[in-house]
Amino acid sequence: MPRLNLLEETRFEKLPVKVYPDMLTASKTVAQRIATIIKQKTQKGENTILGLATGVTPIAVYNELVRLYREEGLSFKNVVTFNLDEYYPMSPDTLQSYNVFMYKHLFSHVDIDPENVHIPDGALKQDDITAFCLDYEKKITAYGGLDLQILGIGRTGHIGFNEPGSAPNSGTRLVSLDELTRSDAAYDFGGKANVPVKAITMGIGTIFKAREIILMAWNAKKAEIIKKAVEGEISADIPATYLQHSDHVEFVLDTDAASALTRFDTPWLVKDCVWDEQLIKKAVVWLAKTLNKPILKLTDDDYNNHGMAQLATEKGPVYNINIHIFNKLQHTITGWPGGKPNADDSQRPERAEPARKRAIVFSPHPDDDVISMGGTFIRLADQGHDVHVAYQTSGNTAVWDDDALRFVEFAIDFSRSQNLEDKKLEDIYRNMRGFLQAKQPNQRDPQEIETIKGLIRKGEAIAGARFVGLDDAHIHFQNLPFYDRRKVSREISYEDDILQTMALLQQVKPHQIYSAGDFADPHGTHKTCFDILHESLQRLGKTEEWVKDCWLWLYRGAWHEFETYEIEMCVPLSPKEVERKREAIFKHQSQKDRPVFPGDDAREFWVRAEDRTSETARIYNQLGLAEYEAMEAFVRFKLNDIL
Structure with a gap:
């Protein structure tokens, strides 16, 4: 690239920046410079x-x-x-x-x-x-x-x-x-x-x-x-x-x-662009948000005054671009996340057939399913699909010590009320009290306490999944080993996690998979869980025909939504469905009020979830689309790209 063009492209940057395709490549380059x-x-x-x-x-x-x-x-x-x-x-x-x-x-x-x-x-x-x-x-x-x-x-x-x-x-x-x-x-x-x-x-x-x-x-x-x-x-x-x-x-x-x-974010402001479909969608949505105007009201002057004259010239007239992007967004909206039976699906995000799909929701922690996509989860069950949920980790880290004690105390009191002799349980309780009184910050719990905390979260997850409409045979607790192993060392094998996930996928043979798509922290549980699922599907795709007909939908957690231009399926929720989703989240009592690791957001999880989905609905409405109470957004991960 000529030096002049490079300077133009980086004119907003006030110091030298080198960008590499991934962290590992960049790190090796820095290490070589040190060497x-x-x-x-x-x-x-x-x-x-x-x-x-x-x-x-x-x-x-x-x-x-x-x-x-x-x-x-x-x-x-x-x-x-x-x-x-x-x-x-x-x-x-x-x-x-x-x-x-x-x-x-x-x-x-x-x-x-x-x-x-x-x-x-x-x-x-x-x-x-x-x-x-x-x-x-x-x-x-x-x-x-x-x-x-x-x-x-x-x-x-x-x-x-x-x-x-x-x-x-x-x-x-x-x-x-x-x-x-x-x-x-x-x-x-x-x-x-x-x-x-x-x-x-x-x-x-x-x-x-x-x-x-x-x-x-x-x-x-x-x-x-x-x-x-x-x-x-x-x-x-x-x-x-x-x-x-x-x-x-x-x-x-x-x-x-x-x-x-x-x-990278708004390249049309610094250079001529190759205008593919995704970049056009991103630019038009950006322009409408920047000007706080519906897409169909954007004008030639709006394009010309905000770095998008090239787009107007190459792909115009502007009104045709507006209509095209408006229709693209409108076609992401569906009340049928499993596909609408006996309908023309050429403009819908999901296939009409098979009318009754096998779907599995992978939830990294025992509450991510209802927090992130509870409304869609409920709708899939209500619309008669064969829905499974897989809780990938125990989530035992995120339970307060006193909650663990409280549950054991309940078990002891129940045993005594029924004249049941259980000295071992009382011994465990005494050991727990002694350990927790002397526990150091971030000290790992003994296995008994980790098990108790995991069972607390398991019980809550079962209650939430039952509320959604699943029977116990469709609720799977993977308890993937990496979650506890990584408390000791980051350098571990994930092979048995992958094999276990492959076995579950072979059992269900889903038409749809829903998975957490929160990749901002590459060392977080969500990203690790996705990587395990991704590797499992890659391996199965070599021998299993059903994988070729399986669609993988990514959802986001309670904090950050997909960018509007990225969304490929958006499921609107009525006020009643928002209320049902909230009740499902409330089944996770150990995570309510003040969870162990709340992050830097003081809001409760259910509030974060509702604010996020109502904001998605507000943005769609601001862009000129119908007004809904809330909307849950998804992006399709193209499995064909990895097979």
């Missing part, structure tokens, strides 16, 4: 001084560096490292400490001298922190400064733990953590209440002294903050924007993290 610096400086007899980050983002980089050490002889004997930050207070041997993290993912696997490893000390007395921080800065300076600083980015825009409000010339210091940062760390600590409120961090001024700075970000969860950091104005509210001042910085992103940048 090159190490080799070049080693040849000169010099040390390499690296600034290192923690968290999920750099793990694949560290994995590749370990591989280069083991397989290609990359030596770390002349490498000196300084880590960005550490929680405070934090013992260096605590599971959540960054000291443990670095040795687990890098230092224990290479030949680095422990004397060359520097990590902020979270176990210091508070009176000693200032002196430690000054000494940390002096050590970096004594080594000649950092050759390369690796960064991630938090959703507040923090780099290191430099939260909003940090000064651009700040040095290593003790800081208070933003509430959103603490919410994002809640899972690792067994709840937000256990996350430290402070941390020791290198300052922005310290980071700026590095001769090279690479900021990495993966997945769509980071897309919004990346856009602000790359295209926004420099502001203390988003510390990463200070990097726009540096001549030695580069952002390394995967396609999902880069997706909100102007050149």
Whole structure:
């Protein structure tokens, strides 16, 4: 591509950005850059001084560096490292400490001298922190400064733990953590209440002294903050924007993290486009939302004044484009998610035949089915389809300790009321009380407690599925092993999870599959569950004919909906159906009011779900379509693409 065109395409971006197709490719590229610096400086007899980050983002980089050490002889004997930050207070041997993290993912696997490893000390007395921080800065300076600083980015825009409000010339210091940062760390600590409120961090001024700075970000969860950091104005509210001042910085992103940048999100604003069907739909919906106008009221001036003159010229007249996209959206709306029998299905999202379909809803946690697509679930059952539900994990992590005690106490009281002798149950109860009284943050429960918590969620899921209209033979509890294994290690095999899923699919032989399509967090349960299902279908597709006639529909959870232009099936719900969906969600009592891991949204799950579906309905209505109480949206994953 000519340089002029590239500059035009990236004109909204205020610092250099490289985008790679996936996280693994990008991580290997960064690791190779680090390796090159190490080799070049080693040849000169010099040390390499690296600034290192923690968290999920750099793990694949560290994995590749370990591989280069083991397989290609990359030596770390002349490498000196300084880590960005550490929680405070934090013992260096605590599971959540960054000291443990670095040795687990890098230092224990290479030949680095422990004397060359520097990590902020979270176990210091508070009176000693200032002196430690000054000494940390002096050590970096004594080594000649950092050759390369690796960064991630938090959703507040923090780099290191430099939260909003940090000064651009700040040095290593003790800081208070933003509430959103603490919410994002809640899972690792067994709840937000256990996350430290402070941390020791290198300052922005310290980071700026590095001769090279690479900021990495993966997945769509980071897309919004990346856009602000790359295209926004420099502001203390988003510390990463200070990097726009540096001549030695580069952002390394995967396609999902880069997706909100102007050149990818609204490319018609920066360049001529190849106008395929999906891009036209995206642009027209964007224009209608931007102007708050129904699609059929968009004019030539609207197109010309908002970067879409090329579309109007190539595909116009404009009114014809409007009608075409309006019809496309209208055809996504159906009250028959299983297909309408004896109807012309050429303009409908689902097939008319077979009239009675076998459908299976895969629910990563025991409540995702009713929270995410409860109205559609109910409608499929009401319309006579052969509907199954598969709860992929036990969800036992998300049950309060006192709820587990309460259920065992009930069992003991019931046994006593019926004159049943069960000393073993009372022994389990005493052991539970003793363990929970001494339990440490994020400490894994013994098997008995995990089982009890899993049974609590199982009972709630059965109640919800029965309310929808399923009999017990159509309710499947997979309890996939990865869920508990991953509490011990991320490096596990998923083979038995896949085989178990394949067996269930062979048993049901569905015409329709519904699966969670929340891929923003590639290390989350939803994404893992989809990957297991995806691999199962790939394998079955080689030998099973029914797979060729199976359609896979993706749904979203309680937080974020598909973009309007992405939606391929939208199921409207009446006020009564919204009420029935709410009652199904209420069967999950352990998740009501205040769940263990609520995220940074204080609303209850049923409120989030209703707000999301009512917002989808509002957007459709604003675009000029019929007004409904709520709408559940789906995107079809084309199985033929993987077979």
